[in-house]
Amino acid sequence: MKTFKRSLMAAATAGVLAAGSANAQISDGVIKIGVLSDMSSLYTDLAGVGSVLAARLAVEDFGAAKKGMKVEILSADHQNKPDVGSSVARQWYDVDKVDVIVDTPNSGVALAVNQITKDKGKAFLVSGAASSDLTGKACSPNTIHWTYDTWMLANGTGSAIVKTGGDSWFFLTADYAFGHALERDTEAVVLKGGGKVLGKVRHPLNTQDFSSFLLQAQASKAKIVGLANAGGDTTNSIKQAAEFGIVKGGQNLAGLLVFITDVHALGLPTAQGLIFTETFYWDMNDQTRAFARRFAASNKGIHPTMIHAGVYSSVLHYLKAVEATKGDDGTKVIAQMKKTPTDDPLFGKGSIRADGRKIHPAYLVEVKKPSESKAPWDYHKIRATIPAEQAFRPLADGGCPLVK
Amino acid sequence: MTEILGVPTQALFGQLLIGLINGSFYAMLSLGLAVIFGLLNIINFTHGAQYMMGAFAAWFLLNKAGIGYWWSLLIAPLAVGLTGVVVERTMLARLYKLDHLYGLLLTFGLALVIQGVFRNEFGASGLPYRIPEELTGGYNLGFMFLPKYRAWVIVASVVVCLATWYVIERTKLGAYLRAATENPALVQSFGVNVPRMITLTYGFGVGLAALAGVMAAPIYQVNPLMGADLIIVVFAVVVIGGMGSIMGSIVTGFLLGIVEGLTKVFYPEASNTVIFVIMVIVLILRPAGLFGRER
Amino acid sequence: MAVLFAVAPWVGLYPVFVMKVLCFALFACAFNLLIGFGGLLSFGHAMFLGTAGYVSAHAAKEWGLPPELAILAGTAASAALGVVTGLIAIRRQGIYFAMITLAIAQMMFFFYLQAPFTHGEDGIQAVPRGRLFGVLDLSQPMAMYYTVLAIFLFGFLVVYRAIHSPFGQVLKAIRENEPRAISLGYDAERYKLLAFVLSATLSGLAGATKALVFQLASLTDVHWTMSGEVVLMVLLGGMGTIFGPVVGALVIITLENYLAPFGQWVTIITGLIFVVCVLAFRRGIVGEFAAWMERRRARPGG
Numbered sequence A: 001m002k003t004f005k006r007s008l009m010a011a012a013t014a015g016v017l018a019a020g021s022a023n024a025q026i027s028d029g030v031i032k033i034g035v036l037s038d039m040s041s042l043y044t045d046l047a048g049v050g051s052v053l054a055a056r057l058a059v060e061d062f063g064a065a066k067k068g069m070k071v072e073i074l075s076a077d078h079q080n081k082p083d084v085g086s087s088v089a090r091q092w093y094d095v096d097k098v099d100v101i102v103d104t105p106n107s108g109v110a111l112a113v114n115q116i117t118k119d120k121g122k123a124f125l126v127s128g129a130a131s132s133d134l135t136g137k138a139c140s141p142n143t144i145h146w147t148y149d150t151w152m153l154a155n156g157t158g159s160a161i162v163k164t165g166g167d168s169w170f171f172l173t174a175d176y177a178f179g180h181a182l183e184r185d186t187e188a189v190v191l192k193g194g195g196k197v198l199g200k201v202r203h204p205l206n207t208q209d210f211s212s213f214l215l216q217a218q219a220s221k222a223k224i225v226g227l228a229n230a231g232g233d234t235t236n237s238i239k240q241a242a243e244f245g246i247v248k249g250g251q252n253l254a255g256l257l258v259f260i261t262d263v264h265a266l267g268l269p270t271a272q273g274l275i276f277t278e279t280f281y282w283d284m285n286d287q288t289r290a291f292a293r294r295f296a297a298s299n300k301g302i303h304p305t306m307i308h309a310g311v312y313s314s315v316l317h318y319l320k321a322v323e324a325t326k327g328d329d330g331t332k333v334i335a336q337m338k339k340t341p342t343d344d345p346l347f348g349k350g351s352i353r354a355d356g357r358k359i360h361p362a363y364l365v366e367v368k369k370p371s372e373s374k375a376p377w378d379y380h381k382i383r384a385t386i387p388a389e390q391a392f393r394p395l396a397d398g399g400c401p402l403v404k
Numbered sequence B: 001m002t003e004i005l006g007v008p009t010q011a012l013f014g015q016l017l018i019g020l021i022n023g024s025f026y027a028m029l030s031l032g033l034a035v036i037f038g039l040l041n042i043i044n045f046t047h048g049a050q051y052m053m054g055a056f057a058a059w060f061l062l063n064k065a066g067i068g069y070w071w072s073l074l075i076a077p078l079a080v081g082l083t084g085v086v087v088e089r090t091m092l093a094r095l096y097k098l099d100h101l102y103g104l105l106l107t108f109g110l111a112l113v114i115q116g117v118f119r120n121e122f123g124a125s126g127l128p129y130r131i132p133e134e135l136t137g138g139y140n141l142g143f144m145f146l147p148k149y150r151a152w153v154i155v156a157s158v159v160v161c162l163a164t165w166y167v168i169e170r171t172k173l174g175a176y177l178r179a180a181t182e183n184p185a186l187v188q189s190f191g192v193n194v195p196r197m198i199t200l201t202y203g204f205g206v207g208l209a210a211l212a213g214v215m216a217a218p219i220y221q222v223n224p225l226m227g228a229d230l231i232i233v234v235f236a237v238v239v240i241g242g243m244g245s246i247m248g249s250i251v252t253g254f255l256l257g258i259v260e261g262l263t264k265v266f267y268p269e270a271s272n273t274v275i276f277v278i279m280v281i282v283l284i285l286r287p288a289g290l291f292g293r294e295r
Numbered sequence C: 001m002a003v004l005f006a007v008a009p010w011v012g013l014y015p016v017f018v019m020k021v022l023c024f025a026l027f028a029c030a031f032n033l034l035i036g037f038g039g040l041l042s043f044g045h046a047m048f049l050g051t052a053g054y055v056s057a058h059a060a061k062e063w064g065l066p067p068e069l070a071i072l073a074g075t076a077a078s079a080a081l082g083v084v085t086g087l088i089a090i091r092r093q094g095i096y097f098a099m100i101t102l103a104i105a106q107m108m109f110f111f112y113l114q115a116p117f118t119h120g121e122d123g124i125q126a127v128p129r130g131r132l133f134g135v136l137d138l139s140q141p142m143a144m145y146y147t148v149l150a151i152f153l154f155g156f157l158v159v160y161r162a163i164h165s166p167f168g169q170v171l172k173a174i175r176e177n178e179p180r181a182i183s184l185g186y187d188a189e190r191y192k193l194l195a196f197v198l199s200a201t202l203s204g205l206a207g208a209t210k211a212l213v214f215q216l217a218s219l220t221d222v223h224w225t226m227s228g229e230v231v232l233m234v235l236l237g238g239m240g241t242i243f244g245p246v247v248g249a250l251v252i253i254t255l256e257n258y259l260a261p262f263g264q265w266v267t268i269i270t271g272l273i274f275v276v277c278v279l280a281f282r283r284g285i286v287g288e289f290a291a292w293m294e295r296r297r298a299r300p301g302g
Helices: A002-020 A048-062 A082-094 A107-120 A150-163 A177-192 A211-220 A231-243 A260-266 A286-297 A306-325 A330-339 B009-040 B047-065 B069-090 B100-122 B148-170 B172-182 B184-189 B194-216 B230-241 B246-266 B274-285 C002-011 C015-038 C046-061 C067-089 C094-114 C141-164 C166-176 C178-183 C188-214 C224-237 C244-280 C284-298
Strands: A030-037 A070-077 A100-103 A123-126 A143-145 A168-174 A196-203 A224-228 A252-255 A275-278 A342-344 A348-352 A362-367 A380-386 B138-140 B145-147
Touching (some): A030 A048, A030 A306, A048 A100, A048 A286, A082 A107, A082 C244, A100 A306, A107 A123, A107 A143, A123 A306, A123 A330, A143 A330, A150 A177, A150 A252, A150 A362, A168 A177, A168 A211, A177 A196, A177 A224, A211 B009, A211 B246, A224 A231, A231 A252, A231 A260, A286 A306, A306 A330, B009 B047, B047 B100, B100 C094, B100 C224, B138 B148, B145 B148, B148 B172, B148 B194, B148 B246, B172 B184, B172 B194, B184 B194, B230 B274, B246 B274, B274 C067, C015 C188, C046 C067, C046 C094, C046 C188, C067 C094, C067 C188, C094 C224, C141 C166, C141 C188, C178 C188, C224 C244
Parallel strands (some): A030 A070, A252 A275
Antiparallel strands (some): A362 A380, B138 B145
């Protein structure tokens, strides 16, 4: 019943607006941005409400109101379930006339939305999901993968660490598709760089106790223990590694998917020395710091993660493209976005490739010692910068059908 | 170095010890479940959430009131146990005349509510809780590095489990408890306040879960969902041990911890499922569980 | 009811939403057969929904089977799993039964999480709907819709027939008093097993259909929260009533749909409904309604 009423209302407003608006290209006169994120579980802090906030800030900074554009932001929780996410996406496109979906941490959900967006000819800006398939075999003319991906994480962390002397590895891998992919990609990079893999162990997803696996890692005497897992598994393994004196014993932990919010949750005494890759750190220049201050002020003090930054940056670029094409047709806007170089306060200048991959530099960071941290959220020092053209998978290697 | 199936014996000792630590948590949790089940005939699905509340209580005491780990070991179980008493009085008590399944459904709903509220309040990434100063560092046993804190967990849980067993099986209070399980009306006629005894038992079982939670806080992330999946494993432990058997649940808890630990070495892929597989086998061979009696 | 659902898409109801309700209604009806009439609370029914989903999705996508065979394959897989699980779980009753089904379902969950063909967290995506019997193109929303409706009605009638057959009567007798039923010469175990397998099969039918509708088979459908959800639907709608599960499914799915923007509240509200139902509303919506009608009729001059 509710859906029925809502669609009636939508139809009514659409009619009124179409009659009154000179800008007939924008369907129903309003640009609707749907933030589809995890609002209740694993990724709440690193995406979630923060992503909605980031989208709002982008709309403000674009100056939509001044330019006479009506922009509306919707949000929903996909609960990390592909079926929930895909039904929200379908309904948003079919009933609520949403023009673009953004964020979507969790690769499973993102791949589902990717398919639906393509079928409906809308636009999808992925910031939260990791799977490099989104610009590989699942690439779509309606999707842009903004912030990071698994290939970039594996490559950034793997090659940079090998170069700085960490040439023997032991993998702690979450035993499912995502973990396997991370492990496989990283292992390839390590071997290519002349390093060797001394062993690996696969742990079940959502393991509480890592001590057994950590003992095996310790016994391997590898210099680097690579954590090919995510979320609670990563934080638990880092916490217990500290307990078993892994880092004190001279081994280093390399997180393959770690966010600043994870570091915050662990606390510096536990997380110190952890090495990982990200594409955005709030304390890089005046512009990023200004953004972080604004962001944290309305987000319980939580500073922006790279995912939040990606949502901001992608929405900004999207609105520019809508302005340029004077329309909100998904396929056309995405094509316009790919054509124009990107420029925003958070990622600087960049570009978008034919396969939908947004290109920017990546940073290998190390978590500071408690004594080095001067202020709250002063967590990372940048060990190396991977230039934009090397940070992501070469265009030809992805197997994206859009690339001839 | 001698090896068993390609694994050095020394490393194996380490893994056995680790298994024992995990077993400590299984034992304490399944003990609480068994005690509650014994008297109330209710499977307490909220147990996992109450374990989580114990860990959060410890975090609160430390961060909001400046009360450290040792006092938390006492205060947190009491506080969480008290919430258990309230739950029993206001809700569970209404269900005793009904099918036991309603108790399961109610506690399941409660677990969802509690976990949901905590997740709303504290997010899902978890909160840090440091190992108490006295127990940082570890012993080098030669074959492994044993953190002091883990050693403490084993010792403490063995003591707690045995004390509970002693109270229930060897004291007069325990005799009343056991008698009330068999025939509440008779015990009531002896002048024992059975409803109050039931309430306190539930509070005690919940307190045990909270105690396990406090002990887990420094090892695992204090996380709203830390008990959600664990509780299902503990259910399986209880089924294997045989429900209602106090000693059975303790022994099975430790034993399965070790079995799981060994699986992590020889076939880590199965370490999540091994307990369930054992459960199926036990059910086929001994439907009442290893230590249970057919009722 | 059939008419109601048949016209639903023409009065502006979003068809995908109604199809979701139909799939879950069938799942709930199958579950109700077990709990409402057999008195067996399974806390692992998600494994049947999910298994069928995975098998039919795999069959349709990787083996290229037409939709009717894919659904059949999924349903058969769930039926087989139902036989195995049933043989183990039927050995114990009441709470034990609930815990055993839960544990076996958890085992299946981890199996699907690790098995390569399920693609772990990503699930089996972009499952082709195909052409039903080689003619009906299911990628047309309306064709899919009426197919789902037909499947639901078929499942519903099977449950209805089962309940009103001698088999259903014996099942109820066993629920009320097992020893008496046994002394009357009924093999209680066999009846319970049959009910369990039937319930598993129909749950499988629901899961297989759902996979085709959403073109997706994922871990959600095998997770224990799904098992809890179907218990809730039946409890809320009314255990042991014919239409209760359908009403329960409708309410819960609508609620979830409506609450999607306030994601964090879904679990809390679901939990609260559980608590309220158990404490004060044990007959469920349909049950309470029937009781109310009964009271009205009983009132003199009413």
